[in-house]
Amino acid sequence: MKWLASNYGLVWELMQAHIALCIPPILIGFLISIPIGWVANRYKLSRGVILLVLGLLYTIPSLPLFIFMPLVLGTPQLSSLNVVVALTIYAVALMVRSAADGLSSVDKDILQAASAMGYSGWQRFWRVELPLSGPVLLAGLRVVSASTVSLATIGSVIGVTSLGYLFINGLQRSIPGEVITGIVATLLIAVVFDLVLVLIGRLLLPWIRQDRTSARAARRRAVLIAEGAR
Amino acid sequence: MIEFRSVTKQFPDGTVAVEGFDLVIPPRKTTVLVGSSGCGKTTLLRMINRMIDPTSGSILIDGEDTGGLAPVKLRRRIGYVMQNSGLLPHRKVVDNVATVPVLNGVPKKEARAHALELLDTVGLDRSLADKYPRQLSGGQQQRVGVARGLAADPNILLMDEPFGAVDPIVRAELQQETIRLQEGLGKTVVFVTHDIDEAFLLGHQVVILQKGGHIAQVGTPAEILARPADDFVATFIGADKGKRVLRIQNVDGRDVVVDENGTPTGVLQS
Structure with missing residues (x-):
């Protein structure tokens, strides 16, 4: 605590840098994953191939990937773009499966009904398939968010500012307070991101909540009936 | 009027669902296609709004070959009610009913106001308008499905075993409601069922189908009862026992x- 009290400014600065580093990969990864997930879901063969390749992608160790990035992108060694692109790759690797699963989770009868109503293919995707795959997409995005927030710390090893600095510096100088602060701050960001995503989900997927409240009401009713029977 | 002219449908896996099917469906009446599973009745229904395209032959609506019409546009002017309601779970009841008018470009506010009137028409309380489909009972959902089918005021209403999944009491209510609506609104209703009693109750014209969409008999319920065409029909309507x-x-x-x-x-x- 004493360490934190005298370094509050630094921690706050690192937290801001960390957040700025994490948001683009999560958003861009999400946007890229939807069309890839759609293609994966569209054909049996493409699903197997795409999911396998992306699964392998996620197994690449992060440090080598961060170091490798400037060679591919032609960016300076210390550019935060290296970390952003690498984190986006991981986000896509994780998210495509959720996107494919989410799209395939939509009830085929409902899609048939939508077509019978006169939705064109394009309208049906945007107004029916995508919203209905929302719950699965959200679940996937929460995993991506947590993964990205934690992976971003490694960026500090190659000199891109993030909360990882506190781990490295704290270890080198044997300041446990600094390491613990780094861990707690990272966790805090992950939790806040998660809460924000859940909140967005509540706003965008209101029918899910209605579902749950009605389920709760049904349960309460069942309990009351059971009590009445006694 | 809907006309099937030597319609054949063979699916990619080789099954022939319907072969050389001819039928005239009179306007402003209820025609029921009835038969056991695999007789091609749902395939026939779905060919009317081009959910399925025939392999050969043609289907005419008021003399116009549907093969030359854009499927999406065609579907928006034909009502469709399916089993398990097929309502969009992420849309409120009122928006579900307003689906087709909104797709047709009717302003949302206007479409919703009309949707509320349709809830009255199908005997649902307006207080259900802001609920989501899953908060409704099966029978209520089915009524919403009917309201949605009627929303664009189509001349034709296709009903694909709409009451197959509700309990007998609710089914009887919905059947009476369907008769009342058809008489009141004068729609051409094409109804698919495997229940011969339902067919006799609702149909002005009943079409009894055998495997492969072969017509065993067409007629009014009275005609079929009076003179079953063959043993198959007699067995199917239970006259043999x-x-x-x-x-x-x-x-x-x-x-x-x-x-x-x-x-x-x-x-x-x-």
């Missing part, structure tokens, strides 16, 4: 009608 036979017993000088089990069902008036 003495079902559908009513007898008259004279009791105290009045004619009492008894059913196949000898149970009195009513008094005959001349």
